[in-house]
Amino acid sequence: MPLSRLFALIQYPLPHHLLSRLVGQFADCRLPWLKNALIRAFVKQFKVDMAEATEPDPTAHATFNDFFTRELKPDARPIGEGVVSPADGTLSQFGAIEAGQLFQAKGHRFSAMELFGGDGEAARRYLGGSFATVYLSPSDYHRVHMPLAGTLTEMVYVPGRLFSVNAATTEHVPNLFARNERLVCHFDTEYGPMAVVLVGAMIVAAIETVWAGQVTPLSGEVRRIRFDTPVCLERGEEMGRFKLGSTVVMAFAEPATFADDLEPGAKVRMGQSLGALPGSDA
Template sequence: MLQQEDLNFLLTNRIPRIALTRLMGKFSQIRNPLLARASIAVWRLFTDLDLSDAKQQKFDSLHDCFTRELVAGARHVDMAENVLSSPCDAIVGACGRVVDEGKGRQLFQAKGFPYSMQDLFGPSQDTSAFQDGMFVTLRLTSAMYHRFHAPQDCTVEHVTHIAGDTWNVNAIALKRVERLFCRNERAVLRARLKSGETIAIVPVAAILVASLRLHFLDLLLHVDYRGANELACQASFKKGEEMGWFQHGSTILVFAPKGFILSPGIENGSRIQMGQALMQIPGAA
């Protein structure tokens, strides 16, 4: 098992990650139905890709398949007002309380590997709203549905783009690379719920995946993005409404303030779908 992990780590991280990510981005955009069909067939040999709930069944490019829409009703969104729903399909990684220690507000990417919220959010962001709050790490595999949605009625008020690397964010790398999420390309979306609380949604890029489309800014954030890093906005969303997508698959971290608790069944290793209850606000209507 150790030798397999070593080989996986070498193949996915000891390579020119950013160059390979750029190459994959160009390849995925080639519009050729035959090439797309052949590429998807190879992709299926290595993943559990399931397109049965895809709105479109034939694709002109790999990109179209990666960013596919679902048929209406394919996901059920928990509409309870006291529930923060999952923004995406995912496997739950580390989750729990944001620990306030001497080094600042800390959380874990894997057992025994802490990192600071300030390092993740960047020096421009105030993380005090999440002191003693709750976090959940949501890992998207390459085969999963890659669009993400509003977890509650909310208004996105600010986006911070932070340039970085494109390390693989699989379980093996999380055990070996300290502060991995703080090294990779990412965006910090600050949003205010209808009930007044502030939440944060942090999409993190990875190898082959350093592209993030945000509908409300009509902007594609990627490894070669050279625009403004601080992006003020005022974009309102209804719960379950689509916010954007990854070009492939990666990780989303969700942060909520003190008082939120994890919903039943949310624990390390759980597979969940977009719209499933992620956190709850005690005492809310």
Template sequence: MMTIVGAPLRRVLARVGAQEDLNFLLTNRLPRRLATRFMGWFSRIEQPLVRDVSIATWRLFCDVDLSDARDAGFPSLHAAFIRALRPGARPIAADPTILTSPSDAILGAHGRIEAGRLFQIKGLSYRLADLLGDDADLARAHEGGSYATLRLTAGMYHRFHAPHDLQVESVRHIWGDTWNVNPIALKRVEGLFCRNERAVLRLRLATGGHAVSLVPVAAILVAGLRLGFLPEGTALRRTNGRRLPCSAHLRKGDEMGWFEHGSTIVVLTPPGFALCPTLREGARLRMGEPLMYLPGAPEPHSR
């Protein structure tokens, strides 16, 4: 009996493995930078037929919901990617003891930062200092704190917002590759987030003065990152990794910036923060929903 049952199971597993191999091959073994530059050019074409076919193809392969977009029509695929929301489309958890999700996302690896390491997927960890561009001081500031990995799929709303009332203290751009950040790649590429292009945003919360960091990570077809709170004309890629001091004050839910396709945000906190206990890996979050409790927040059952 075990042989009869085992053979079909092995075939299913082999089929799944073959599909993963094909996915990894198609999204990571092609010239990633070239493909990303091409998509950046192609998605901005405002010719109606190109736009309509592009958006239709995107919706065919991705779970796209444009019903909550601010605008009813889009001049290009790029405009649809970076669409703004209509007012009130994302209610913001106003409780000052709650750190909200900065974006629509699927919750990935999360937990406690221990011995300077965190997980990109179960069984595969990486050094926090590597993610932060060898910033050992900042890594130590987050030791013992919490982290949450938020993955934005291609069809999701791509802008991200302030998770609390805060001041942006600095921004640092770090050059890197454009590996796909889907679960298949996360299982196969060690330290993937530390390899890709990214930015480190150092934030100071208005409540308690806690220092929190957001690390938006680029991916294939999405090496573009725009930060609306920086002075107009700031070109992150021309800063050569310098830390840019900042004094922007944002209210919880204010827009911070956007990806130009889909990607990942790693949320890093100091000790004392706790992930909302109802959240599990794979949970879908909408921007503004509770993500973590600040230190000293009442127990969830007492709310």
């Protein structure tokens, strides 16, 4: 049996949420000796470039989570044209939404309706549209930004498991992104509806948004929150952050033309142009 499949299988019986909350307690610890030891070990292990951060001293952060979600210097990530990457990471997959299905990995697809928490009406808006998935590894910058300018219309919390979302698990756990805990953020844009889905994962202790603060963990039921007072965000503006790593799935109602030099598995940076929608520049 391949090690990647074994890694995926052993995750099924694990207490995902308990493990994630325990890790979250350590990540929020303010004991200087402990949080500094965690931060120094992480910087060494993952070769974190602190020169990009507004606070270059990693131990100056009050907690590991504060270090992990550190702010970058204003010029560290230029914002491109058209649809831009919402985060630093790996462009796992991208392409057309075919018959309401998004491509996960070889042999695996998942439905937009399941991704959106069973919302068939929302899923129908994306028939014939496009998607892109960006995986954030532990070493990446962990704030999430807007792929396009948009106005938030609804946020949906969808409960679920917390499988790892790395390549090994993506290849072997069906419906992974529609199975894990997630936040579905629906936006109106100049180019039609857009959904940005923040997918939780193993040891992701919390997901935050700029408009609601920390949202997960919540109870085990779908929660829908509409926004009558507009929340308007520009392309490249911060929209949320992961406390430890995870994945962002973007869905667009219109068919996107992705850049010719992109391929699944490509490394991308926040603000990098991924392509264009009809009527947008790239």
